[in-house]
Amino acid sequence: MAGSTPASLTADTPAAAVVAPRKNRPTSPWQEAWRRFRRHRLAAASGIVLLLLIAVVALGPFIWPVPINEIDFAAKLQGPSWAHPLGTDDLGQDLLARLIYGGRISLAVGLAAMVVAVVVGVLVGALAGMSAGWVDAALMWVTDLFLALPLLPLLLLLMYLFRDHFKRLFGVEGGAFILIVVVIGGLRWMQVARLVRAQFLSLREKEFVEAARALGASKVRLVVGHILPNALGPVIVAGTIDVAAAIIAESTLSFLGLGFPSDIPTWGSVLRDAKDYLDIAPHWALFPGAAIFLAVITINFMGDGLRDALDPRRVL
Amino acid sequence: MAEPLLDIRGLKTWFKTDDGMVRAVDGVSLSIDRGETLGVVGESGCGKTVTARSVLKLIDMPPGRFEAGQILWQGRDLIPLDETEMNKIRAREIAIIFQEPMTSLNPVYTVGDQIAEVIELHQKLSRKQAMVGAADMLKLVNIPNPERRVHDYPHQFSGGMRQRVMIAMALSCQPKLLIADEPTTALDVTIQAQILELMQEMKERFGMAIMLITHAMGVVAETTQRVVVMYAGKVVEEAPVGALFGDPRHPYTQGLIRSIPRVDRSAGRQARLESIPGTVPSLLDPPPGCRFAARCRYVMPACTQAIPPLKEVAPGHKVACIL
Numbered sequence A: 001m002a003g004s005t006p007a008s009l010t011a012d013t014p015a016a017a018v019v020a021p022r023k024n025r026p027t028s029p030w031q032e033a034w035r036r037f038r039r040h041r042l043a044a045a046s047g048i049v050l051l052l053l054i055a056v057v058a059l060g061p062f063i064w065p066v067p068i069n070e071i072d073f074a075a076k077l078q079g080p081s082w083a084h085p086l087g088t089d090d091l092g093q094d095l096l097a098r099l100i101y102g103g104r105i106s107l108a109v110g111l112a113a114m115v116v117a118v119v120v121g122v123l124v125g126a127l128a129g130m131s132a133g134w135v136d137a138a139l140m141w142v143t144d145l146f147l148a149l150p151l152l153p154l155l156l157l158l159m160y161l162f163r164d165h166f167k168r169l170f171g172v173e174g175g176a177f178i179l180i181v182v183v184i185g186g187l188r189w190m191q192v193a194r195l196v197r198a199q200f201l202s203l204r205e206k207e208f209v210e211a212a213r214a215l216g217a218s219k220v221r222l223v224v225g226h227i228l229p230n231a232l233g234p235v236i237v238a239g240t241i242d243v244a245a246a247i248i249a250e251s252t253l254s255f256l257g258l259g260f261p262s263d264i265p266t267w268g269s270v271l272r273d274a275k276d277y278l279d280i281a282p283h284w285a286l287f288p289g290a291a292i293f294l295a296v297i298t299i300n301f302m303g304d305g306l307r308d309a310l311d312p313r314r315v316l
Numbered sequence B: 001m002a003e004p005l006l007d008i009r010g011l012k013t014w015f016k017t018d019d020g021m022v023r024a025v026d027g028v029s030l031s032i033d034r035g036e037t038l039g040v041v042g043e044s045g046c047g048k049t050v051t052a053r054s055v056l057k058l059i060d061m062p063p064g065r066f067e068a069g070q071i072l073w074q075g076r077d078l079i080p081l082d083e084t085e086m087n088k089i090r091a092r093e094i095a096i097i098f099q100e101p102m103t104s105l106n107p108v109y110t111v112g113d114q115i116a117e118v119i120e121l122h123q124k125l126s127r128k129q130a131m132v133g134a135a136d137m138l139k140l141v142n143i144p145n146p147e148r149r150v151h152d153y154p155h156q157f158s159g160g161m162r163q164r165v166m167i168a169m170a171l172s173c174q175p176k177l178l179i180a181d182e183p184t185t186a187l188d189v190t191i192q193a194q195i196l197e198l199m200q201e202m203k204e205r206f207g208m209a210i211m212l213i214t215h216a217m218g219v220v221a222e223t224t225q226r227v228v229v230m231y232a233g234k235v236v237e238e239a240p241v242g243a244l245f246g247d248p249r250h251p252y253t254q255g256l257i258r259s260i261p262r263v264d265r266s267a268g269r270q271a272r273l274e275s276i277p278g279t280v281p282s283l284l285d286p287p288p289g290c291r292f293a294a295r296c297r298y299v300m301p302a303c304t305q306a307i308p309p310l311k312e313v314a315p316g317h318k319v320a321c322i323l
């Protein structure tokens, strides 16, 4: 609703009176959502913080070109200083450089795992939502089965079983990345699938889908062109929260030593190395912990903001 | 006589539900000639929408199914056609507009995009040409500033305007038949008249036939040439509009006509608006014999024996009643 028009006026005036566009500029539902998102202070602020974080890990190595594995025993376990803004670890390696490097991995894993989860979830949900009967029943049965699996033990087991195999196929770092992304994404698509199915079940009965079908749109066009775009709102929200969950899952794996190889720093593995020195070098654990916390909480706040912005029932 | 444009013969569209078979359309025959406006009237739930959707094969199967009959479109039966073949007929030859203009447009696209999509789908045109076509269609249905409004989203249009957009979409490929399923029921009275007038205008321009489904007998009297009266999944009377209002034969039709509010009469003399007592019987297990028997003031024992067939009582005037 345009800022100058009180909501009650538009609701009460007879239809004919509202013929004139409320704004000169057409507003698409996406523009409308973006406007509402910006009004959500916490989400907007989180978005800015997250963008800064991404900029730091993306551009950091150019601004702070310190090697991640330069061992300097003379400077080991030092607190923050000008030479090492975030201090050093037990081998005297620079923590800022290691956390920048680790942040790239953690954020990339989070995004990639989300993409896997969303793609699988949308496919399963759309298929279930469009096909009534036994296909739907079977797909939902599989979804419920996955939801019933104990995630962490399964994650650990899969990592343990396939780690060497993937290392041989895609190299040390690449293999670990692909395996982690596939495993985390492959265990997190169920929420998206359920959401998409529910959306499809209600959207397929909507008059505009019927009208498009009556005017000759094929089934594929109905699904991709008319139903899916209207189902995306909740998927975006779920996907956002999935990024945060995947970052936590990756950190957990690395913390338990089943993530990336131990010489590659990620936020989780730095935290793991730090845990034995909590009493003498608390900064070592504090910074990776803070990085995980900051990334996860800003992403979740953004998810909240997106939920409000994309909720069609909510008129702001 | 020339072959009718659309010829529905003995159509039965049934729905299988948990409670049993719903005989929503149970042996309907009707035909529409080129350029003709046919009215289809009847109370809620008597199968008008199912008939209309059957013609475009928009019935979900299951639970629906064509139990019997033919839908001859220019002599060719549509029932055996698959979805791909039907998509060549939809919009290009037969188009339909629904009752709910508020929700019949996709909220995430501009109206121009939606009209252009239909044009693009059926004609070999570029997006740009299709958008020009979309603006032309908006202009044709009397939407002010069409070049600008093609870029507006559905929520920026009122109900009446959206129904105009729906008409523009439906007519964008110049179909030979427009099925309008209660196109004005959801709109307020002044807008209703405008939409009906627009349909009339479009009909004169494109020369298409119209199948106008409605509850409102008044609308039928003003806009159609021939009328089919449906009751509980069956056609009970079919007549030219003059004969139907001048000499209604079926007790149900008589009841419908008596229930029309008449402005001219109510002013001076005391006029009572009659409604037909009772409701449409369940289509689940329809009673044997005439389906109107339970509500008919002339009912006789013979009425419940067998279903009265549709008989011609005057040229072009058919009635299904034993009277």
Ligand SMILES: Nc1ncnc2c1ncn2[C@@H]1O[C@H](COP(=O)(O)OP(=O)(O)OP(=O)(O)O)[C@@H](O)[C@H]1O
Pocket: B015, B016, B017, B022, B024, B042, B043, B044, B045, B046, B047, B048, B049, B050, B051, B060, B063, B064, B215, B283
């Ligand atoms: N998918 C379906 N499953 C079961 N029954 C159905 C289905 N679709 C329609 N029906 C039944 O078919 C009957 C006829 O419905 P229809 O919508 O054609 O009536 P109508 O004459 O268009 O009424 P209205 O004036 O209210 O639009 C109704 O009793 C309805 O319950």
Ligand code: SF4
Pocket: B250, B251, B252, B290, B291, B292, B293, B294, B296, B297, B298, B299, B300, B303, B308, B320, B321, B322, B323
């Ligand atoms: S057949 Fe009998 S019950 Fe049916 S409409 Fe005629 S008189 Fe009435």
Ligand SMILES: [Mg+2]
Pocket: B048, B049, B050, B181, B182
């Ligand atoms: Mg209807």
